[in-house]
Amino acid sequence: MTINSLKLGLFEQLAQVSKALGHANRLMILDVLAQTHCDVETLHKKLGLSIANVSKHLQTLKHAGLVTNERQGQHSVYALSDDSVFRLIVSLRDVAESQLDSMQALLLEHIQPNTDYEPISLKALREFKQPYTLLDVRPEDEFKAGHIPHAINIPIEQLPQKLNELKTDQTLVVYCRGPYCMWSQEAVNALQKKGIKAQRLAEGYPEWQVESHAF
Incomplete structure (x- = not known):
């Protein structure tokens, strides 16, 4: 792998995270998960989104490494991957508030x-x-x-x-x-x-x- 291809690959990973953040509904899901762990049904009730919509967004967030999930009985419960995800949201908020x-x-x-x-x-x-x-x-x-x-x-x-x-x-x-x-x-x-x-x-x-x- 050349230096340029390595650099491109690294920035492509950053772009994947950025893409996952690029939807208001996904940001609202992260906002709720910053409060407590939730399953799909709970997020559906809290946000008024369809279960299918919530599930789709969660898979995008999980693929980008922003959320994790674990099986609890019959439900899959989701959480922020770690505190760095919330800090990322705060940074995004700060940039938007100062620049837009x-x-x-x-x-x-x-x-x-x-x-x-x-x-x-x-x-x-x-x-x-x-x-x-x-x-x-x-x-x-x-x-x-x-x-x-x-x-x-x-x-x-x-x-x-x-x-x-x-x-x-x-x-x-x-x-x-x-x-x-x-x-x-x-x-x-x-x-x-x-x-x-x-x-x-x-x-x-x-x-x-x-x-x-x-x-």
């Missing part, structure tokens, strides 16, 4: 900066001077798989019925899957309409996990 005008426009419209809906970062949360309660609005299975310490879990669809369970004398800091998960903003909107002081956390549990491992 269309992405910046979406974020500005969605986050609503300089309002009560502007999120607080994990770094800022560590310096928060007032008492607060962490509220995780992800599904119960994702919370049980891992969550930020001391957080309480009320899935977003249960929030209207469980408002009376919340301590309203403290600021509620709400988080979900990550920066592009809008459940936390939906929750903050509902809480503020009830006169409850609430802020959205900019990041989610996977970002907290990566950051906590860095220290």
Whole structure:
């Protein structure tokens, strides 16, 4: 093998990973797998994609080395291959946010900066001077798989019925899957309409996990 053919072969492998990332549905699958391990049926329910579609995307991701699976009873359960896959997603997110005008426009419209809906970062949360309660609005299975310490879990669809369970004398800091998960903003909107002081956390549990491992 010549040096040029070796170089081409290596970049072809990189291209295979890049190609696997080149579909919004596959990125959403990885987003869910960053929260917890899932079988095809669970991903189908969480994302609203057909079972055939989920299976096809998972095979593409597995072929690119981005996910692994193991048999558990009658189900094949999928997970991110390792932490480097999540770091790759974060890097992709950073590039898109810094380089794409269309992405910046979406974020500005969605986050609503300089309002009560502007999120607080994990770094800022560590310096928060007032008492607060962490509220995780992800599904119960994702919370049980891992969550930020001391957080309480009320899935977003249960929030209207469980408002009376919340301590309203403290600021509620709400988080979900990550920066592009809008459940936390939906929750903050509902809480503020009830006169409850609430802020959205900019990041989610996977970002907290990566950051906590860095220290």
